[in-house]
Amino acid sequence: MRADLVIRGADIEDGDQPSRAADVAVTDGVITAVAPSLPVDACGEEIDGSGLLLCPGFIDMHAHSALRVFHDPLQHPKLAQGFTTELICPDGLGPAPLRPAGATDRRRYLTALEGPGPDNWDWESLGDFLDAVADQRPATNIVTCVPHSAVRDVVMGGGNRQADSREIAAMCAEVRTALAAGARALSFGLIYAPGLYADTAELIALAEVAAEYGAPLVPHVRNEAAAVLDSINEFIRVSELTGAPLHVSHLKLVGSPDLLEDLVGLMVDATRRIDLSFDHYPYGAGSTLLSALLPPWAADGGPAAILRRVHDQGERLRMVRDMENGLTGWENLYGACGPEGITVTDAAAPRQDTVGRTLAEIALAENLDPAVAVLDLLRDTQLAVGMIDHYASETTVRTLFAAPRGMVGSDGIFNPHPHPRLYGTAPRVLGRYVRDGVVDRREAVARLTSRAADRLGLDDRGRIAEGKRADLVLLDPATFVDSATYEDPHRTPDGVRRVIVGGGTVIRDGEHTGLRAGVVTRTARSSAIPGY
Incomplete structure (x- = not known):
């Protein structure tokens, strides 16, 4: 057989099955064979993976990179820790859809979170925005949510009032158009304007559209402190009424440690009634x-x-x-x-x-x-x-992280003095948390790869198998751990030998090669993943 790339003898872990040592062959950006001692007649590059761990490319379920790619499409802090796919426009916030008259206000509101983006925001629909992102040739793969606050602003502006029936219908049309253009989830940020002014009836109406596509609701709930149980229950009810899957953003508990047991119990109990998951970053501090x-x-x-x-x-x-x-x-x-x-x-x-x-x-x-x-x-x-x-102790963070059906979202923000999660999320999970027994390695990798791919309906990635995209992370499990701190946050982890996107090496021994091989997902999902 012929291959562009062969990785020999690595310990393969993708969260689906027990780890196994095998060779992996890649041709034209796709995994073409996985087996021990692959016979290869001609090969562009061969890598000795002995003693190393090979995983599918990690999927960041909460990424504030929507405008960052216009300033720096290389996305080094994300790729250097193994994230090859990013889900953008979480928290109901994003640059599109956009009404031109609201562009100045939207840019002003988002700058500290996403950066200013290009000088001219010459898009209106989410599809047009994704075209502009694709033109930047980002180094990571980009998948997007439909951001509820952006939709509400297009239809209603920034006012504090309930939507009438005509406005609800217009918002539903905007959500449907965005999902048809390739968005894979519907995000909410009910602490951010103007989304925070939505009532439950509005959430239900929009969730019904998401349910048509099997797209998960991805909320930053109204209150993650003393009223966290009521706030999550609001979305559990929305999911029950509409059939839309629910994926809670950055599950956390702000103060109120007495509610920890009840919060974990609520999440576990709800999985018996609805299609529920969550993402989590492994730190007791937020950034916004x-x-x-x-x-x-x-x-x-x-x-x-x-x-x-x-x-x-x-x-x-x-x-x-x-x-x-x-x-x-x-x-x-x-x-x-x-x-x-x-x-x-x-x-x-x-x-x-x-x-x-x-x-x-x-x-x-x-x-x-x-x-x-x-x-x-x-x-x-x-x-x-x-x-x-x-806002929280490490004990609280680890207890929530260990809850079932979890995934990983960095929530990384590209600030001059960023939260260390921008550089350290994946190695903190797969390094520190695995070593400390918070989760085992197979579970950690599933949260970073296959489970996240299934949640977003990305059936072309998330596993190391024939026919999947060659998005891969080759690392030394003995040294892969976070080094970024609150005092010194700009620190990439050790132990990353290769990060491969679409068959091309993007990170080699921690350094960016300059390759920009990411793709922007533009195909609509049509249904939920059966049996998720």
Whole structure:
């Protein structure tokens, strides 16, 4: 047989079956044979995999790379840890669909999370946006969600009100168009504007469209703190009523450790009634927009309205009061994490000097109340500030991670001082968590590969078998572990010998080759995976 590439004698692990030593042959970007001692007459490259672990390319189920690819299509932090496919536009947030008049506001709101993207946002539909992404020739494979907040903004703008029947119908049409254009899930971010203003009836209507395609609902639920059980139950009910699969984003518990047992029990019990899964990043801190610290009413009207409020003295006093005292039912991250537990990861001019400092440190240096410092940062940067928020113990994180039907999402954000998950998520799971017995190796690999591929209906990848895409990760299991920290986050893991995308080597011994072999999924899924 002829092959472009042969990997000899690696220990193959794809989460589906016991690991086994075998050779893998690749031709024209596809795995063509998997067997011990493959007879190969002509080969472009042969790699000795003895003593190494060979896995399918990892799938990042929560990636904030939608606009990053326009600035840096190489995606080195993701590929260097083995992620070859990224699911973009989670949390209901994304650059498309877009109404042209709302482009400035959307860019302003997303910049701290996704980056600004290209100078000109010349797309409107999600399909047009995916065409623009494909034109960048990204090094990773790109799969997208339909972002609910973007859909709501196109139809209703940024206002705090319930949708009427005509607007519900228009949103359903937008979701259906996006799913037909290749989106594989419907994401929600019910702490972000304007999605946070949706009622359950709106969620049900949109979920019915997702169910037609077997597309999972992927929510950042309304409250991941004291009201987390009610918030997840809202989506369990939506799934029960519509038949849409449910995939909870970054399952977590913000404070409230007394709810840990109940939360795990809720997830386990729900799997008996609905098609339920979740993703998780293995850290006790999150990272998002600094504006997420504001009370929900402050976002009414969209980013321009937020900016008006942070300039208005009366509104500032009201926001400070609510941040310090809380509101019924609101997940108050400022109150849960405290100023000393929140670090600025990115800030536009003229506040770049605050990057890497906590709110407590910034407030002390400026002789301000920390809540006032938040408003000043948002005012001075036109909302372009990102943060890390420490909310849970390692014990809580590991207990949730071990729950059944889990997958892995980095939730990595490309900030100047990023959360270490941008570089360390996969090696922390497959290195540290496996070694510590949180999950076994087969389960860890399944979460990173085959289970995620099945969830997104990607039947061309996620396993090492004939006919699958040659997206592969070859690593040294003895040294593959995370090294990125909160203090020093820009650290790629050791032990990555090769990362292969579409049959081509993208990472060699931790270094990027410059190859941009990723593809953008544009085919619609038509049904759920049977027996998931």
